[in-house]
Amino acid sequence: TREWHFMQRPVGLPGPETFKLVERDLPPLQEGQCLVKNLVLSVDPYMRPRMDAGPSYVPPFELGEALTGSAVGEVVETRSDVPLGSWLVHQAGWREHAVVDAGAARVVDKGRYPSSHYLGVLGGPAFAAYVGLFHIADFRRGDSVFVSGAAGAVGSMVGQFALLAGAKRVVGSAGSSEKVRYLVDELGYDAAFDYKTGPVLEQLRGAFPEGLDVYFDNVGSDHLAAAIDVLNDFGRAAICGTISTYNAVEPHAVPVDAVKVVTKRLRLQGFIAFDHEDLRKDFDSEVGAWLEAGRLMSPETISRGIESVPAAFTGMLTGTNTGKAIVRLAED
Ligand code: NDP
Numbered sequence: 001t002r003e004w005h006f007m008q009r010p011v012g013l014p015g016p017e018t019f020k021l022v023e024r025d026l027p028p029l030q031e032g033q034c035l036v037k038n039l040v041l042s043v044d045p046y047m048r049p050r051m052d053a054g055p056s057y058v059p060p061f062e063l064g065e066a067l068t069g070s071a072v073g074e075v076v077e078t079r080s081d082v083p084l085g086s087w088l089v090h091q092a093g094w095r096e097h098a099v100v101d102a103g104a105a106r107v108v109d110k111g112r113y114p115s116s117h118y119l120g121v122l123g124g125p126a127f128a129a130y131v132g133l134f135h136i137a138d139f140r141r142g143d144s145v146f147v148s149g150a151a152g153a154v155g156s157m158v159g160q161f162a163l164l165a166g167a168k169r170v171v172g173s174a175g176s177s178e179k180v181r182y183l184v185d186e187l188g189y190d191a192a193f194d195y196k197t198g199p200v201l202e203q204l205r206g207a208f209p210e211g212l213d214v215y216f217d218n219v220g221s222d223h224l225a226a227a228i229d230v231l232n233d234f235g236r237a238a239i240c241g242t243i244s245t246y247n248a249v250e251p252h253a254v255p256v257d258a259v260k261v262v263t264k265r266l267r268l269q270g271f272i273a274f275d276h277e278d279l280r281k282d283f284d285s286e287v288g289a290w291l292e293a294g295r296l297m298s299p300e301t302i303s304r305g306i307e308s309v310p311a312a313f314t315g316m317l318t319g320t321n322t323g324k325a326i327v328r329l330a331e332d
Contacts, residue, residue, distance in 0.1 A: 001026055002306050003095030006061045010051055012249050013317060018051070019310045022066075026099055029079045034088065034102050036073025041093040041327040042119040043313040044069060044153075048246040057272055069093035070124060072108070072115040073100070074330075082107060089118050096306055096329060113291075115332050120324030121291060121298035122284075125153035128273035129216075130283045132238035133158050134165070136271045137214045141166035144208060146227060148172070149218030150192060151179035153324035154240060156299050158216045159189050164290055171207045173200065173223065175319045182322060187297060195219075201226040211235075219244045225255045231266055239270040247317060299323025 005020045029035060047069060050061045061067060071093035075086045080102035082088065090105035092098030108118050120126065132154075133139045145162040149155040150172020162170045172183045173195045183192035193203040204212075204226045213235055215227035220242025227237060245252045261268065290296040301321035303312040309327050316325035 001095060001097040003066045003098075004306075004309055006051065006063060006065060006067050008063070009053060010048075010247075013247050014048070014051065014310070014314055016310070019067075021306065026097060029077060029099060032080050032102055033078075033099050034075045034080050034082055034105075035077035036088055036090065036092075036098055036100055037076045037330060038071045038073045038093065038096060038098065039087075039115045039328065039330050039332055040072050040119060041309060041329065042070045042124070043309065043316050043325050043327065044124070045241060045243050045246060045317065047313065048317060066092075067094035070119055071098075072118050073098065074110075078102075086110060087115060087118070089123065094309060111332070116300050116302065116324070116326045116328065117291075117298055119326055120153055120300055121157065121296060122287065123324075124273065125324055126157040126287055127280070127283055128240055129154050129157035129161055130287060131273045131276045131279055132216055132240045132271060133161050133214070135276060135279060136238035136269050137216060137236045139165060139167070139214055142168050143213035144169040144171075144211070144232075145214045145216065146171050146173075146204065146208065146212050146230075147216040147218070148195075148223040148227075149241070149243060150174050150183055150189070151299075151322050152218065153321075155216070155218055156183075156187060156297075156323050159183065159187055160296055161287075162214075163188055164295060169208070171204075173203070173219075179319075179322060182299075186299075195223070199226075201229055204230050214238075216240060217242075221245065221252065225257065228257050228260050228266065228268075231260075231264060233264045235264060235266050237266065237268045239268060243317075301325050303327045305329065 005022045007020045010018045082102045087110040088105040090100045145167050147158040151174040169190045172192045180192040183189040200222045211232035212230045215237040217239045221244040312327050
């Protein structure tokens with residue numbers, strides 16, 4: 001089988017020297033393990049900070065080892081209680097086949113939805129959107145919401161969840177006019193703007209003449225600074241990620257105006273979705289029902305073949321994706 005190895009810590013955007021496709025034999029199955037054939041692989045922003053040395057909330061990738069990430073695989077051999085043919089969501093992505101511990105993987109409904117949905121609308125990004133919006137930012141019906149990175153995997157869910165849950169106004173920012181159009185015309189955002197065409201602060205003030213109650217931050221930096229300026233008294237911000245810093249070569253300082261945080265009694269809270277497994281059941285039932293009822297769009301940008309994984313990853317980091325960036329290796 002083939003898998004992508006991590007060869008060199010990147011400075012800035014990863015390049016071809018960062019990755020190597022390696023052919024290897026798989027070890028025999030131990031009791032409790034399955035052999036899976038991966039159908040779809042996820043490429044995610046958090047993988048980029050894992051390529052830097054030094055501690056974070058997950059350990060860095062090790063040089064010379066296979067990269068990891070979430071994937072949906074079909075069980076093609078089993079020495080566990082997971083039956084042959086089942087679909088497993090597991091962490092041995094970036095490869096064609098993998099031996100996985102059944103206990104560390106999650107069995108999902110086979111064939112009910114495309115396997116890619118378990119990496120997007122029914123997977124990690126939508127769960128982060130759900131946790132951040134409803135739990136961390138404490139969204140309430142009638143709130144005005146701003147989400148950055150709005151056309152991405154997490155952002156596209158945040159805006160739709162807010163609209164479905166009765167937001168007064170939902171506005172998103174994204175990096176192209178096509179994405180801006182997509183947010184308004186397809187996902188139903190009230191407005192959107194391209195952060196590359198002018199200062200975020202000016203565009204955000206224009207979008208929220210009556211101020212903003214909830215900010216869902218996927219980007220950091222000038223987006224966060226602008227949101228602090230425009231948030232209403234008692235506004236809440238869920239800080240989900242800071243993608244504007246992940247490939248930064250220069251040290252980055254996020255200018256937070258603490259005076260405004262105090263005088264407006266703002267609450268800014270970072271979070272990591274996997275700390276909130278207690279919300280998984282609510283997520284499954286609420287988001288599952290929206291999806292089942294056809295009320296939720298699940299945009300995906302799909303590349304094909306194991307060779308395309310690095311390009312899909314760096315493309316996602318630079319914005320070639322709308323919705324969840326996915327690599328498909330085999331048909332469902
Ligand atoms: P996306 O699908 O949103 O893909 C990344 C997007 O980031 C690109 O499409 C690009 O869109 C945008 N981007 C790239 N560079 C910049 C920049 N300098 N400024 C603004 N936007 C930029 O990824 P995800 O939805 O998977 O992740 C979104 C965020 O959520 C990330 O920060 C990620 O780390 C975080 N996250 C956090 C989790 C948690 O538990 N806290 C869980 C999952 C994700 P564009 O064309 O608009 O620039």
